[in-house]
Amino acid sequence: MISETPPAGSEWLTILTTAIDQAFNAVVITDAVLDGGGPHILYANPAFCRMTGYAREELQGVSPRILQGERTDPAVIAELRQCLRDGRLFSGSTYNYRKDGSPYIVGWSISPIRNEAGLITHYVSLQQDITEKVKASEALERLAEALRRSRDDAIAILNSFPTATLIIEADGTLGFCSPNGASMLDLVVADSLGRPWDAVLPLEPAGRQALAKSLRTPEPERQRQTLACRGDAGPRWVSCWIKDDPRDADRRLVFLEDETELQRLRQQVETQRYAGLIGESEAMQMLYRQIGDVARGNWTVLIEGETGTGKELVARAIHKASPRRQGPFIAVNSAGLSESLMTSQLFGHRKGAFTGAVTDHKGLFEAAAGGTIFLDEIGDMPLAIQAALLRVLQESEVTRVGETQARPIDVRVIAATHRHLVDEVAAGRFREDLLYRFRVARIQIPPLRQRKTDIPLLAMHFLQVAGTMAGKSLTGLSPGAMRRLLSHEWPGNVRELRAAMDFAAIYAHGPRLEAADLPPEIQTAGGSRPPGEVLGEAGTVADESARIQAALTHCRGNRTQAAHLLGMSRSTFYRRLRELRLDVDG
Secondary structure (H helix, E strand, O other): OOOOOOOOOOHHHHHHHHHHHOOOOEEEEEEOOOEOOEOOEEEEOHHHHHHHOOOHHHHOOOOHHHHEOOOOOHHHHHHHHHHHHHOOOEEEEEEEEOOOOOEEEEEEEEEEEEOOOOOEEEEEEEEEEOHHHHHHHHHHHHHHHHHHHHHHHHHHHHHHOOOEEEEEOOOOEEEEEOHHHHHHHOOOHHHHOOOEHHHHOOEOHHHHHHHHHHHHOOHHHOOOEEEEEOOOOOOEEEEEEEEEEOOEEEEEEEEEEEOHHHHHHHHHHHHOEEOOEEOOOHHHHHHHHHHHHHHOOOOOEEEEOOOOOOHHHHHHHHHHHOOOOOOOEEEEEOOOOOHHHHHHHHHEEOOOOOOOOOOOEEOHHHHOOOOEEEEEOHHHOOHHHHHHHHHHHHHOEEOOEOOOOOEEOOOEEEEEEOOOHHHHHHOOOOOHHHHHHHOOEEEEOOOHHHOHHHHHHHHHHHHHHHHHHHOOOOOEEOHHHHHHHHHOOOOOHHHHHHHHHHHHHHHOOOOEEOHHHOOHHHHOOOOOOOOHHHHOOOOOHHHHHHHHHHHHHHOOOOHHHHHHHOOOOHHHHHHHHHHOOOOOOO
8 A cells, every 4th residue: 555654664765755755856666566567656756646647546556557648659668668677777758648638748767676685676767747848859850950941942042043152151251152153263162161252262352352342331332243253264254242141140142143255245345436336347447437537627527327327426426536525515406496496595695685585595506615516417407597507607606696796606516417418408498508518527327237247246235234224134145136136127227226225125034135035126127127228218308208108007007116117206207297298197
């Protein structure tokens, strides 16, 4: 029988059980009878009763197996029984069940007690409810496994990026380098990880300083930058941008894209650039020579060429190469302005000369003193303005509206037109004497279809600019896209090409421009479209009428598309429809 006190005569047992009753851990003492039911409980301390939910009287003489249930591991029980038979210490944990059927996990150790003859008489078991500890451990393991998977997933994602990815630790060492990064920077990853980044990344000194500064800069203030690197095959350039690691604010994620080909093409463009003009064709080389020739003197220059060929760029190039380069360059578009407004703009006016003239106003000819004034589309200039302009060219002086006293001016005049002025003179729309004044020095700009070898250079230049505006790193054009560009007749010339690259940059989804990214009219280059000689030439009135009608036919009457095809703004297109008395509503 289990009693509150040990049998009389066992003073040591009294002291022992008193101490055990006060213990925090559960303690149970069993006999050493190993019958079919196993040993039997002789004593259980209060902690054991609290843990199991049984009263001490309920445990008297019963087998500890009443605490075991379906979740108890049979292998653990078998090992326990073998230890009891062998008299060995046992330590382990099992799922047990309280009196109310609720499970708990117990960790226990069992020690045999021997008599003076060395025979086992009892077993003492120390037990502890480790349910929460095991749950916490399992939760920790799940978290660790999730972190391992998260890390593996993150590395897999970083490795799959087309961009190169580096991780720079808080101490400045290289913590990670993706395969693309190793290939781009010629790194052996195993030899590079754990070493200072500035000792392993093959950056030029300026690039190393720029990257170090960017690593120290707060993320909102960092800028994307291009860094020069040393490579086994020669110099390389990488576009670099840096983000804070969302998991650790002291670590930096560095993303790199190879810009070597783009930089080399940029250098090639720069070598083939003349004051903003791009091209290496024979036609462009001749144009560069003509610009240099006319820039030396102070002659009036007439620049002729189709819409979109870059007449203003040529005028600026002449100005920059001339002795007047330190003076102002003022560009005036002669199309679309009323006669009164143009008169005031060009020649100025006196206060009170007309309603709204509240102050004296200096005209553009006076504002261009010491420099160059560029008169674009002079073929559209009203005849009255042409007469006043003739006097300016003859006398080198202007008279403001509302004044009688002429003012001397020192300005070079460059004019441009897409019209054939000889035909305009014959039609009575342009003064013959003014034509001869302008035709002192003449430059004819070739249309883009006559210098198609320049298209790759121009396309890459415009693509780079457009990609920067779109926030995309566009590295080039596919062969299919380039074939489309070379097959197109470019009625809008360089202006149309630039618009096409802007369009493609907006809709491109990859680093390389594909044919499908180009505007629809260029995707079908070589198919049905107005003949180049019809759309490309601006000759007689009949020619221009034919060009506009052909464009409208090609665009199925869509006037916006027809204007774009001809390289005109919508307002200019509608104005020409009215002037040529074409059916605007048809």
